[in-house]
Each structure stands twice: as structure tokens, then as C-alpha cells.
Amino acid sequence: MASHIVGYPRMGPKRELKFALESFWDKKSSAEDLQKVAADLRSAIWKQMADAGIKYIPSNTFSYYDQVLDATSMLGAVPPRYGWNGGEIGFDTYFSMARGNASVPAMEMTKWFDTNYHFIVPELGPDVNFSYASHKAVDEYKEAKSLGVDTVPVLVGPVSYLLLSKPAKGVEKTFSLLSLLPKILPIYKEVISELKAAGASWIQFDEPTLVLDLDSHQLQAFTSAYADLESALSGLNVLIETYFADLTTKAYKTLVGLKGVTAYGLDLVRGTQTIDLVKAGFPEGKYLFAGVVDGRNIWANDLASSLSTLQQLEAIVGKDKLVASTSCSLLHTAVDLVNETKLDDEIKSWLAFAAQKVVEVNALAKALAGQKDEAFFAANAAAQASRKSSPRVTNEAVQKAAAALKGSDHRRATNVSARLDAQQKKLNLPVLLTTTIGSFPQTLELRRVRREFKANKISEEDYVKAIKEEIKKVVDLQEELDIDVLVHGEPERNDMVEYFGEQLSGFAFTVNGWVQSYGSRCVKPPIIYGDVSRPKPMTVFWSSTAQSMTQRPMKGMLTGPVTILNWSFVRNDQPRFETCYQIALAIKDEVEDLEKAGINVIQIDEAALREGLPLRKSEHGFYLKWAVHSFRITNCGVQDTTQIHTHMCYSNFNDIIHSIIDMDADVITIENSRSDEKLLSVFREGVKYGAGIGPGVYDIHSPRIPSTEEIADRIDKMLAVLETNILWVNPDCGLKTRKYAEVKPALNNMVAAAKLLRTQLASAK
Numbered sequence: 001m002a003s004h005i006v007g008y009p010r011m012g013p014k015r016e017l018k019f020a021l022e023s024f025w026d027k028k029s030s031a032e033d034l035q036k037v038a039a040d041l042r043s044a045i046w047k048q049m050a051d052a053g054i055k056y057i058p059s060n061t062f063s064y065y066d067q068v069l070d071a072t073s074m075l076g077a078v079p080p081r082y083g084w085n086g087g088e089i090g091f092d093t094y095f096s097m098a099r100g101n102a103s104v105p106a107m108e109m110t111k112w113f114d115t116n117y118h119f120i121v122p123e124l125g126p127d128v129n130f131s132y133a134s135h136k137a138v139d140e141y142k143e144a145k146s147l148g149v150d151t152v153p154v155l156v157g158p159v160s161y162l163l164l165s166k167p168a169k170g171v172e173k174t175f176s177l178l179s180l181l182p183k184i185l186p187i188y189k190e191v192i193s194e195l196k197a198a199g200a201s202w203i204q205f206d207e208p209t210l211v212l213d214l215d216s217h218q219l220q221a222f223t224s225a226y227a228d229l230e231s232a233l234s235g236l237n238v239l240i241e242t243y244f245a246d247l248t249t250k251a252y253k254t255l256v257g258l259k260g261v262t263a264y265g266l267d268l269v270r271g272t273q274t275i276d277l278v279k280a281g282f283p284e285g286k287y288l289f290a291g292v293v294d295g296r297n298i299w300a301n302d303l304a305s306s307l308s309t310l311q312q313l314e315a316i317v318g319k320d321k322l323v324a325s326t327s328c329s330l331l332h333t334a335v336d337l338v339n340e341t342k343l344d345d346e347i348k349s350w351l352a353f354a355a356q357k358v359v360e361v362n363a364l365a366k367a368l369a370g371q372k373d374e375a376f377f378a379a380n381a382a383a384q385a386s387r388k389s390s391p392r393v394t395n396e397a398v399q400k401a402a403a404a405l406k407g408s409d410h411r412r413a414t415n416v417s418a419r420l421d422a423q424q425k426k427l428n429l430p431v432l433l434t435t436t437i438g439s440f441p442q443t444l445e446l447r448r449v450r451r452e453f454k455a456n457k458i459s460e461e462d463y464v465k466a467i468k469e470e471i472k473k474v475v476d477l478q479e480e481l482d483i484d485v486l487v488h489g490e491p492e493r494n495d496m497v498e499y500f501g502e503q504l505s506g507f508a509f510t511v512n513g514w515v516q517s518y519g520s521r522c523v524k525p526p527i528i529y530g531d532v533s534r535p536k537p538m539t540v541f542w543s544s545t546a547q548s549m550t551q552r553p554m555k556g557m558l559t560g561p562v563t564i565l566n567w568s569f570v571r572n573d574q575p576r577f578e579t580c581y582q583i584a585l586a587i588k589d590e591v592e593d594l595e596k597a598g599i600n601v602i603q604i605d606e607a608a609l610r611e612g613l614p615l616r617k618s619e620h621g622f623y624l625k626w627a628v629h630s631f632r633i634t635n636c637g638v639q640d641t642t643q644i645h646t647h648m649c650y651s652n653f654n655d656i657i658h659s660i661i662d663m664d665a666d667v668i669t670i671e672n673s674r675s676d677e678k679l680l681s682v683f684r685e686g687v688k689y690g691a692g693i694g695p696g697v698y699d700i701h702s703p704r705i706p707s708t709e710e711i712a713d714r715i716d717k718m719l720a721v722l723e724t725n726i727l728w729v730n731p732d733c734g735l736k737t738r739k740y741a742e743v744k745p746a747l748n749n750m751v752a753a754a755k756l757l758r759t760q761l762a763s764a765k
């Protein structure tokens with residue numbers, strides 16, 4: 001019985017890679033400095049896994065930015081605008097694709113399945129000349145070998161690579177990405193042959209797209225691809241790794257029928273029915289890599305339960321053919337619990353980060369082989385029992401309140417158009433209202449103030465004073481720019497989810513529990529371990545302070561329950577929807593306290609509602625029902641005259657537009673400018689939208705300053721499909737990652753464009 005790890009976090013236990021990357025990008029250190037940090041991280045990870053006893057240790061799961069971009073580099077699929085002239089791809093070309101450069105914008109980035117990780121989307125057309133342009137996979141295999149570790153090199157599988165790509169500009173409608181298979185497989189063969197020459201005996205292809213709803217043409221692509229690779233792969237053990245959900249019966253049949261493949265990796269955590277597929281039939285003589293240790297969460301594994309699952313599987317696949325593994329790459333969990341100095345011992349005993357999960361996987365493999373570490377299993381069982389019975393986990397009052405929600409719809413009594421009328425009477429605002437999404441630039445000074453306050457280096461009094469001054473600056477700036485509905489700028493928040501987690505009961509937070517979101521950017525998801533409640537108001541002080549500084553409406557600014565849920569590490573001992581309802585009740589209390597404090601406009605961000613959509617269509621309906629319901633619970637109790645906003649920053653929701661309407665917000669602001677045709681086409685196709693709507697008029701992810709004409713043009717396009725009286729004018733998303741030098745002129749042009757159109761509309765009447 002052996003053990004395997006699908007993949008490992010690259011950022012390092014203290015985000016060493018983040019700091020090395022950012023310092024290199026800022027030209028404060030050399031390429032060699034960066035390479036040295038990276039090599040040290042890799043060697044530490046390999047040694048750690050080898051010491052733990054892991055048999056199948058992955059290599060090439062390290063990346064300077066993203067593993068899909070690494071595959072693009074391996075294939076030489078560099079879009080022509082980056083001016084690459086062949087040869088081994090270096091940092092210049094690689095980081096230009098990832099982040100853009102002075103003259104060319106970055107490639108598109110999008111969500112990796114239903115995680116908070118983002119990958120760089122390959123752009124492929126009929127003219128791409130593929131060539132073997134990055135030897136990273138082979139180099140890393142050799143590097144590990146020279147350190148005495150024989151690894152399993154990991155490649156993004158050829159079919160998933162194509163299924164995750166997008167057609168290049170100009171061929172969007174006509175081009176079949178899968179038609180490129182015969183062009184990329186020769187490159188894969190070159191890599192395989194070099195790996196063999198270097199001594200590899202195993203190879204892992206990550207083919208996570210196998211868990212999606214695939215049609216027979218797409219499934220056939222897997223069959224042909226691996227048939228084509230069969231002779232190149234002969235002599236190697238070949239693992240096809242899937243993760244994030246169950247396979248459909250058809251996909252499972254395709255997988256186990258692949259030529260030349262000797263091992264299958266299955267996610268037994270999110271794939272709740274996977275075990276039944278295996279029971280219904282598993283090919284003789286093949287390996288099953290059983291993903292029983294959750295790579296998406298921070299909970300210690302229930303070892304007794306996993307051991308029993310593995311024993312059932314062993315009876316089917318045979319003793320020497322079962323391998324204990326993680327459910328997916330550990331990229332999506334925090335790195336090492338050892339560095340958590342502030343968590344108490346009880347909560348710590350319930351947790352396992354990546355480093356601890358490696359030990360769990362190995363303990364399971366040994367136990368199955370008859371060498372059970374009794375002390376380790378006993379300590380684990382005790383921790384599981386303590387988590388089940390701890391009074392800190394259960395709050396009867398919260399459970400009762402959440403249970404009482406069932407059966408009711410929680411809708412505001414008045415319909416949205418009547419509410420908008422009532423709000424207009426109270427607020428008396430012009431048409432084409434301007435606003436922003438919430439955050440203003442997070443300056444270094446601001447981050448320093450927060451850090452020093454957290455470390456008790458400055459007093460609460462000084463801290464409050466500094467934040468108040470910052471809010472005043474932001475308010476004054478917005479008045480000067482003549483924005484209609486103001487925000488306080490969120491200077492007191494480190495992150496829109498972590499900030500609320502820190503103030504709610506039932507949450508724990510870490511010091512170093514960082515998870516890569518994209519490139520060098522990381523998030524520190526709070527841990528929801530118990531029933532959620534709100535001990536006291538969270539934002540009322542800052543919002544009413546901000547409102548007292550201006551006559552204009554000041555938006556209260558909250559993060560919605562679905563987003564808090566999706567961007568936290570969620571408890572796994574009750575269904576997600578129950579936790580979501582509890583958060584909704586806490587946010588409801590906050591909404592009502594803001595209203596009482598005289599805040600007339602309240603924004604409840606649901607930035608992550610779309611990303612939480614299950615991977616399989618059959619599960620969409622159920623998710624959307626409780627997610628939308630949770631949102632409505634937060635604001636069903638406010639008066640007609642209180643205006644509820646929501647914000648989303650993932651524009652690809654044509655498929656869920658009816659659920660968005662059903663959220664029944666008074667105003668929604670949405671990311672749009674990166675993909676305006678996509679969003680506006682919903683309305684062009686005749687979807688009736690009567691609530692306020694602000695499709696973003698410029699992209700905040702780019703430092704570029706949009707001109708007045710260009711923004712006016714965008715607004716014009718929107719007016720062609722949306723009624724004047726419901727249209728709002730705002731950027732795509734919050735401004736926290738931008739600089740004031742960019743934000744001031746951009747907002748100035750935005751207000752000018754709105755005014756220009758107001759004048760045109762008035763004279764057209």
C-alpha cells in the first residue's frame with residue numbers, strides 16, 4: 001500500500017515566493033535571486049514528502065505564476081502580440097503573458113473550476129505553431145532526482161488543456177479547439193521521451209475536465225488522445241488524475257477504457273458517488289489512486305472513516321493496486337499549521353494544512369499495509385470526538401433561528417418598481433447615477449497603520465483617528481469629483497471576507513494560512529468551525545461616521561452570506577446551505593442596525609455567488625435556490641425607502657440571470673467592461689430587467705485610464721438595451737488594488753461621461 005500527493009502549494013509557508021516575485025517585478029532583485037528562492041522551496045517540499053514516507057511525490061507542480069501558463073509555455077503557444085521569437089521561453093515572455101507589459105495587456109485570467117484560484121486562459125487559433133518551448137517539467141524532474149528524490153512529473157493533460165482554452169480573436173464562433181489535438185500531441189511526445197530518458201517511471205496527467213458535463217465528442221477526444229500517446233508512453237506507468245467532483249458514468253467508462261493508462265486518480269471527497277462507480281466495475285490490474293484526504297479544506301481527516309473506505313476499495317482493486325492520495329492538489333489549502341501561533345490548542349487539534357495532510361496520507365497507507373501508527377490514530381480519533389462534542393461548535397439559539405427560516409420565502413413586501421419610486425422620493429437623485437463599488441486604494445501607509453494596530457504598536461485611539469482621516473479624504477475626493485452615491489472606501493478592511501470573519505462568532509482566523517488566488521496574490525480564508533452569530537454591530541460605527549461627513553447618500557458596505565461562505569474554509573460537519581443561512585441571519589442584523597443608524601443605501605456584495613455554482617448542471621438549481629434565498633434573508637426586513645445594492649464581479653452569468661433577478665435587489669453593479677457584449681446580450685435577447693443596474697464602465701484590473709469619450713460610448717451602448725431610469729454608472733469592481741494617480745483621472749472621466757449623457761438625454765426630450 002503506497003501513498004501519493006496530487007500537488008503542493010508553491011507560495012511557501014511564509015509566502016516566500018510572493019515576496020521574491022514582487023521584488024523581482026519591482027527590479028529590486030535579480031532573476032537568479034528569484035530562481036534561488038524557487039529552488040529552495042521545491043527542494044524543501046520534496047524532502048518533506050520523502051521524509052514523511054510518500055512514495056509517489058509530484059514534480060512540476062511548482063509554478064512561477066500558473067500551471068496552465070506553464071503548459072502554454074511548454075507548447076510554445078505564445079500569442080503573437082508578445083513578440084516571442086522562438087527558443088526557450090524566459091521570464092520576460094512568461095511574465096508578459098501573465099501580467100502584461102508596458103505595451104501589451106495580459107492574457108485573460110479566469111477561475112479554476114469552482115475554486116478561488118485563477119489560471120491564465122490559453123488563446124488558440126488555427127495558425128498557432130506549436131513547438132517544445134519550455135523544458136520545465138524535465139528540468140524539475142532532474143532537479144529532484146539530483147536531490148535523491150525520484151518524482152512523478154505532472155503535466156496538464158492535453159484534452160483538459162484544450163477544453164480550458166479559448167479560441168483566439170476573430171475565430172471565436174468557428175473554431176473547434178479540440179481540432180488542435182493532433183498538433184499538440186507531438187509536443188507531449190517529445191516531453192515524454194525526455195522524461196523517460198531522464199529516468200522517470202511514472203507520469204501524471206491532470207485531466208480535471210473529465211468531471212464536467214461532457215458530450216460524446218469531448219469524451220471521444222480523451223480516447224483518441226491517449227490512444228495516440230500509447231506507444232510514446234509505453235514503459236511508463238501513466239496516472240490520469242481527476243478532481244473536484246464525481247465522474248459521470250460515461251466519463252468513468254471513458255477513463256477506465258483509455259489505452260496505455262495504468263492508474264486512475266479519483267476525488268472521493270467531492271465525488272460523493274465515486275465509490276459506487278468503482279464498486280460497479282474496476283479494470284483488473286490497474287491502480288486506483290484514492291483521493292480520501294481533502295485538498296480543498298483545512299480539517300484534519302477522519303482517519304478511521306478513510307481507512308474503512310480504503311479497505312472497501314482494496315477488496316475491489318487488490319492489495320498492491322490501491323494508493324492513498326489527496327482529493328486534489330493541496331494548492332487550495334493553507335501550507336503549514338506549525339506556523340499558526342495564535343490558534344488555541346483545541347481548534348488546532350481539529351486542523352490539518354498541506355504539510356499535515358501529507359502525514360495523514362502516509363499514515364493511512366501504512367495502516368492499510370498493517371503498520372498502523374496506533375498513537376497517531378488515537379490522537380486523531382480524540383480530536384474528531386472533541387470537534388463533534390465541543391460546546392464551542394454548537395449554539396442552540398442560532399440553530400433554532402436557522403431552522404425557523406425554512407418554509408418561508410423572505411421577500412420584501414413591495415415590488416421593486418414601487419420601492420424604487422419610494423427611494424427616489426426620499427433621495428431625490430438625478431438619472432444616470434454615479435457611484436463606486438466600495439474600496440479605494442489601499443496605500444502602503446494604510447496597510448502599515450492596520451498592521452501596527454494589530455500588533456498593538458499603536459493605540460486604538462490613534463488607529464481610529466488615522467482611519468477617520470482616511471475616510472474623510474475619500475469622502476472629500478468623491479464630493480470634489482461630484483459622485484452621487486458615496487462610499488467610505490473600506491480603509492479599515494484587510495479583505496472583504498476576512499474582515500467580517502474576524503468579527504463573527506464561529507470563525508477562527510490564521511496568521512499564515514495563505515492560499516494563492518492568482519500570481520503572487522493570496523487570500524487568507526477565515527475558518528468557520530461553529531454556528532455563526534454576530535456578537536455586536538460590525539460596520540455601523542464606520543458607516544455612520546462616514547455618513548456624518550457628507551450630505552450625499554453614503555452606502556453601507558457589507559459582504560453577503562454566499563460570498564463569506566465561498567471564500568472561507570467551511571465546516572464539513574453540516575451542509576453548506578445551513579452555514580450560509582446562519583451567516584445570512586448575522587448579516588440581516590447588521591443591515592437592520594445600519595438602517596436604524598440612518599444609512600439609507602446598503603450594498604451587500606455577492607462577488608462569489610457565481611463562482612460557487614456547482615460544476616455539474618444537475619446541481620445548479622438547488623445551489624441557486626438556497627444562495628439566492630440567503631441573500632434575500634439579509635434584507636427582507638428593511639423599509640421600502642432603504643435602497644439595497646448588490647455587486648458581482650464575474651460577468652459570465654447569462655446562464656443565471658433569472659436567479660440574479662430573483663435576488664430582488666434594488667440595484668446591482670456588475671463587472672462588464674472586460675466582456676460587455678456578453679453581459680448586455682442578455683438584455684438584447686429580451687430579458688426584462690426592472691431594477692437598477694450598473695454594468696461596469698471601465699476595467700479596474702488595468703492601470704490604464706479610460707477616456708471620457710470611451711466611457712460615454714459604453715454608456716450609450718447600455719442605453720440601447722436598458723431604460724434610462726434604471727441605469728447606474730460605476731467602475732467594474734472595487735479600487736483597492738489601484739493607485740490614486742489612476743483612480744482620480746479615471747473617476748473624473750467617468751463622472752464627465754455621465755454628465756455628458758445626461759445633457760444629451762435632456763435635450764433629446
Ligand SMILES: Nc1nc2c(c(=O)[nH]1)N[C@@H](CNc1ccc(C(=O)N[C@@H](CCC(=O)N[C@@H](CCC(=O)N[C@@H](CCC(=O)O)C(=O)O)C(=O)O)C(=O)O)cc1)CN2
Nearest residue numbers: 116447450451493494495496497517518520521522523567
Ligand atoms: N477573499 C477574496 N477573494 C477574492 C477577492 C478578494 O478581494 N477577496 N478578489 C478576487 C481576486 N482575488 C484577489 C486576491 C487577493 C488580492 C490581494 O490583494 N491580496 C493581498 C493580501 C491582502 C491582505 O489581506 N493584506 C493584509 C495583510 C497585509 C500583509 O500581508 N501583511 C504581511 C506583512 C508583510 C509586510 O510587512 O508588508 C503579513 O501579515 O505577513 C492587509 O492589507 O492588512 C496580497 O496577496 O498581497 C486581490 C485580489 C477574487 N477572490
Ligand code: MET
Nearest residue numbers: 437438439605607649734
Ligand atoms: C471582489 S468584489 C469587491 C467589493 C468590495 N466592496 C470592494 O469594493 O472592494
Ligand SMILES: [Zn+2]
Nearest residue numbers: 607649733734
Ligand atoms: Zn468586485
